[in-house]
Amino acid sequence: QVSGPSxxxxxxxxxxxxxxxxxxxxxxxxxxxxxxxKQLLLQLNQQRxxxxxxxxxxMVENSIFRAHKNVLAASSIYFKSLVLHDNLINxxxxxxxxxxxxxxxxxxxxxxxxxxxxxxxxxxSTLLTAASYLQLPxxxxxxxxxxxxxxxxxxxxxxxxxxxxRPPRSQRLSTASVIQARYQGLVDGRKGAHAPQELxxxxxxxxxxxxGGSNQDSVQGLGRAICPAGGEAGLGGCSSSTNxxxxxxxxxxxxxxxxxxxxxxxxTPGPHLTPDDPAxxxxxxxxxxxxxxxxxxxxxxxxxxLGGTPDEPMDLEGAEDxxxxxxxxxxxxxxxxxxxxxxxxEWGKKEPxxxxxxxxxxxxxKGPCPGEExxxxxxxxxxxxxxxxxGPSGPYGEPPYPCKEEEExxxxxxxxxxxxxxxxETHTEEELGGYETGSGGAEEEAEDLxxxxxxxxxxxxxxKCSVCEKTYKDPATLRQHEKxxxxxxxxxxxxxxxxxxxxGTMTRHMxxxxxxxxxxxxxxxxxxxxxxxxxxxxxxxxxxxxYECQLCGGKFTQQRNLIxxxxxxxSPS
DNA sequence: CTGGGGAAGGGGCCC
DNA sequence: AGGGCCCCTTCCCCA
Numbered sequence: 001q002v003s004g005p006s007x008x009x010x011x012x013x014x015x016x017x018x019x020x021x022x023x024x025x026x027x028x029x030x031x032x033x034x035x036x037x038k039q040l041l042l043q044l045n046q047q048r049x050x051x052x053x054x055x056x057x058x059m060v061e062n063s064i065f066r067a068h069k070n071v072l073a074a075s076s077i078y079f080k081s082l083v084l085h086d087n088l089i090n091x092x093x094x095x096x097x098x099x100x101x102x103x104x105x106x107x108x109x110x111x112x113x114x115x116x117x118x119x120x121x122x123x124x125s126t127l128l129t130a131a132s133y134l135q136l137p138x139x140x141x142x143x144x145x146x147x148x149x150x151x152x153x154x155x156x157x158x159x160x161x162x163x164x165x166r167p168p169r170s171q172r173l174s175t176a177s178v179i180q181a182r183y184q185g186l187v188d189g190r191k192g193a194h195a196p197q198e199l200x201x202x203x204x205x206x207x208x209x210x211x212g213g214s215n216q217d218s219v220q221g222l223g224r225a226i227c228p229a230g231g232e233a234g235l236g237g238c239s240s241s242t243n244x245x246x247x248x249x250x251x252x253x254x255x256x257x258x259x260x261x262x263x264x265x266x267x268t269p270g271p272h273l274t275p276d277d278p279a280x281x282x283x284x285x286x287x288x289x290x291x292x293x294x295x296x297x298x299x300x301x302x303x304x305x306l307g308g309t310p311d312e313p314m315d316l317e318g319a320e321d322x323x324x325x326x327x328x329x330x331x332x333x334x335x336x337x338x339x340x341x342x343x344x345x346e347w348g349k350k351e352p353x354x355x356x357x358x359x360x361x362x363x364x365x366k367g368p369c370p371g372e373e374x375x376x377x378x379x380x381x382x383x384x385x386x387x388x389x390x391g392p393s394g395p396y397g398e399p400p401y402p403c404k405e406e407e408e409x410x411x412x413x414x415x416x417x418x419x420x421x422x423x424x425e426t427h428t429e430e431e432l433g434g435y436e437t438g439s440g441g442a443e444e445e446a447e448d449l450x451x452x453x454x455x456x457x458x459x460x461x462x463x464k465c466s467v468c469e470k471t472y473k474d475p476a477t478l479r480q481h482e483k484x485x486x487x488x489x490x491x492x493x494x495x496x497x498x499x500x501x502x503x504g505t506m507t508r509h510m511x512x513x514x515x516x517x518x519x520x521x522x523x524x525x526x527x528x529x530x531x532x533x534x535x536x537x538x539x540x541x542x543x544x545x546x547y548e549c550q551l552c553g554g555k556f557t558q559q560r561n562l563i564x565x566x567x568x569x570x571s572p573s
Numbered sequence: 574c575t576g577g578g579g580a581a582g583g584g585g586c587c588c
Numbered sequence: 589a590g591g592g593c594c595c596c597t598t599c600c601c602c603a
Binding site (some may be wrong): 470472473474477480481484498500501502504505508509512526528529530533536537540554556557558560561564565568 | 580583
C-alpha cells in the first residue's frame, strides 16, 4: 500500500512515520514500532469512513455499512466465513440492529466501544447478543463485564433478547450452525463433492449465551446470515453453491421453501443461503426503495458515494450496484456478465426488421447500431466488448442510466433507474404516437418470422402490432410486445447496466447476479432461479425424457437439447 | 482432438 | 408481477 500508487491521503502518513522512525538510525533492540498497530488501525478506520478500498457491504435492516474484508475476517471467524466469497452480507436483523452494528463496526476498527448515536446509553444486552451472533469474543466479554458491573447478570439476557425483540427462533440460532451452513454452501461444488473443510466452530460457551439448541433448529433459523452477492459468478458468489439447499430462511422470508429445501444432509452440498424472497427482489430489498424514510447510511459512506444521489431514497440495489461492480469488475462488469456479453447468437431467431424508427439494436450480420451497447435481443450483444471494448464506465460504456434518445442530444444518463424509467415514460407516449401513424418502410418488406402461426387463429386476437404481424388478445400484451421494437430498454440492471424491455426480465436477471435460487431440488438439493428449471432438472432424477427425435428416436430430458440434436440432423455437415 | 449428449445459465416474450 | 416456455449458449463428460 505504501509503496504503491496511493490515491489515499491516509497512507503517506504511515509511510512518513515509518521513514521518520527508521531514518533516525534508532534501531532499538526490539526493532518494533510501538504505535504501528494503532496507526494501522487508525488508517484502516479512516479508510473505512471514506469508503476507500472497502470491499464488502454489510446490510443490516435498511442500513448499509462498508468495510474491509480483511478487517472483518480478522475480527471474527463468522465474518471470515461470510466474506470469503461474498461481497454483500445481510445480517440477521433479529440478532443485530443497524444501530448496534454501527457500534460493533466501530469497535472492530477502533477497539473502543463508542456510544451509539442513540440517546440511550449502550444496551449491553443487545450488544452482547450481537457480539455473540457475530462471534466477536472480545466484545462479548466486554459486554459481559459491563453487564456484570451493572448488576445485570447476562445470563438473564437469554430471555433478554427482549432488547432485540428476537423471536424464539433466533434465540435458538446457533452461530456454529450458521457458519457451518455457510461453509457447506460455499465449499460444496456443483458436483456435490464434499470438500473437507476447516469448519469454524462456535467458540466456547462464552459466545453461546443465547445460542444452542439442535443443529436442526439452528439450520432452520439461519435465514438472514446471507450473502446475496458474491465474488464468483459475477456478483453471485452464492451461485457457487448451486447444490446448496437452504436450511430454512425461506419461512421467515415469506417463502415456503420447505418443499424446495430438503433437510441438510451432512455430506451433501450445503445450503445456498437465500437472502430474501426473490419474489420481492425488486420490491423490497433490491427494488423500490422505502418510500417514506430513507434508511440511514452507515458511517460516512454516503449514498452518493455508493452511486446514488443525495436526494434519492436509499436504494440498496443501487448501492450494491456501484459498489459491487467496482469490486467485481474493474471494467464495471461482472465476470459472468463478461462471459455472456461476448456471446453471439449464431442462428436463428425471428429477427426484427431493420430500418424502422424503433429498430432494435442488432449485432451480427447487421452489425451493432453505432453507439448502442445493448443487444437487440437478449444476449445477442457484445455490448461494446466485441465492438472495440467497453468504455471506462463498464461493459456498456455508458452513463449509469442513459436514455438512448437523450444521449443523441448529448445529455448524460440518469442517476438512477427510477429516474430513467420515469423519463422513459415521457418518451413512451411520443413513440406510441409514432407507432400509430405507422412507420412504414422497410420493416414491412422484411420477412417476419414471428408472423402469426396457425395456433394464433384459435381465438380472436384483435390487437395487432403495428410493426410486425403479431396479434394479441389484449392491449396490455400488445403494448408489452411493442416495447420489444423500441430502441429504449426501460429497465436497466443496476449491477451490470444491461437493459431490458421488461421489468420482470430485469428482476430475474438481478436474481442471477445475487445468486437467489429459491427453487431447490428435493432429490439433490440443487437450486435454481426458476421453477421451470427445477421442473426440467427433476427429469434428471426421474429419468423422464419427454422429448423425442422423430428422426432417430433419441430422447431428451430437455427440449432445447432435442432442438440441438435436430440441428445435428439438419446441419449440412 | 472432435463431436455429440447431458445439464445448466440466461434472455425474450407471451400469458 | 410472475409463471411458463422458447431459444441461444456454455460447460462438462465421454466415446
